[in-house]
Amino acid sequence: MVELAVVLPLFLLLVLGMIEFGRMLMVQQILTNASREGARRAVLDKATTSEITTAVNQYLANSGINGATVTVSPNPPSSAAYGEPVSVTVSVPFREVSWLPSPIFLGGRVLTATTAMRRETVQ
Numbered sequence: 001m002v003e004l005a006v007v008l009p010l011f012l013l014l015v016l017g018m019i020e021f022g023r024m025l026m027v028q029q030i031l032t033n034a035s036r037e038g039a040r041r042a043v044l045d046k047a048t049t050s051e052i053t054t055a056v057n058q059y060l061a062n063s064g065i066n067g068a069t070v071t072v073s074p075n076p077p078s079s080a081a082y083g084e085p086v087s088v089t090v091s092v093p094f095r096e097v098s099w100l101p102s103p104i105f106l107g108g109r110v111l112t113a114t115t116a117m118r119r120e121t122v123q
Contacts, residue, residue, distance in 0.1 A: 016104060024106055027065065027097045031090045031113035034059040038070065038088035039115040042077040049076050056090055068092040080119040087116040 038056040041047055053070045060068050071089040080086050091112040095103055 013104075016100065020098065020100055020103055020105055023097070023099050024094060024109075024111065027092070027094070028111050028113065030060065030063045030065060031068070031092065031111055032115070034063075034068075035088045035090045035113045035115040038072070038090070039086065039117040042072060042086040042088055043117045043120045045078075045121055047077045052077065052088060056088065060090070065092060065097055067096045077119070078121075080121075082121045083118050085116045086119050087114055089114040 034056045037059050038052045041052050041055050049072045052072050056070045057068070060066070069091050071091075073087045073089070074080050077086045089112060091110050094106045094109045094111055097111075098106070
């Protein structure tokens with residue numbers, strides 16, 4: 001019983017830490033992919049900020065992530081000239097996407113991903 005009382009809290013802390021960091025890595029990859037999808041739309045002719053935001057939010061919703069903030073720069077993306085970069089940033093507080101009711105290690109972090117691509121307009 002004494003060994004269990006000493007080892008169990010450490011074991012649970014280790015397991016919960018692995019769950020939390022694994023979820024953080026998974027969500028970070030999803031955010032990176034979502035920002036990439038938004039940037040792909042942003043570089044096309046006649047792209048609008050609302051269209052890009054909808055595409056990113058749809059990608060995130062399909063992955064089970066809600067409550068993300070999407071920022072497009074420049075806004076609107078059509079104001080960028082040929083070859084200029086257009087960036088899409090997606091961020092979400094980890095507390096909103098954690099599988100644990102109260103994240104122990106990463107509760108106050110905000111996960112962010114940014115993708116920049118060059119504008120493909122007709123010259």
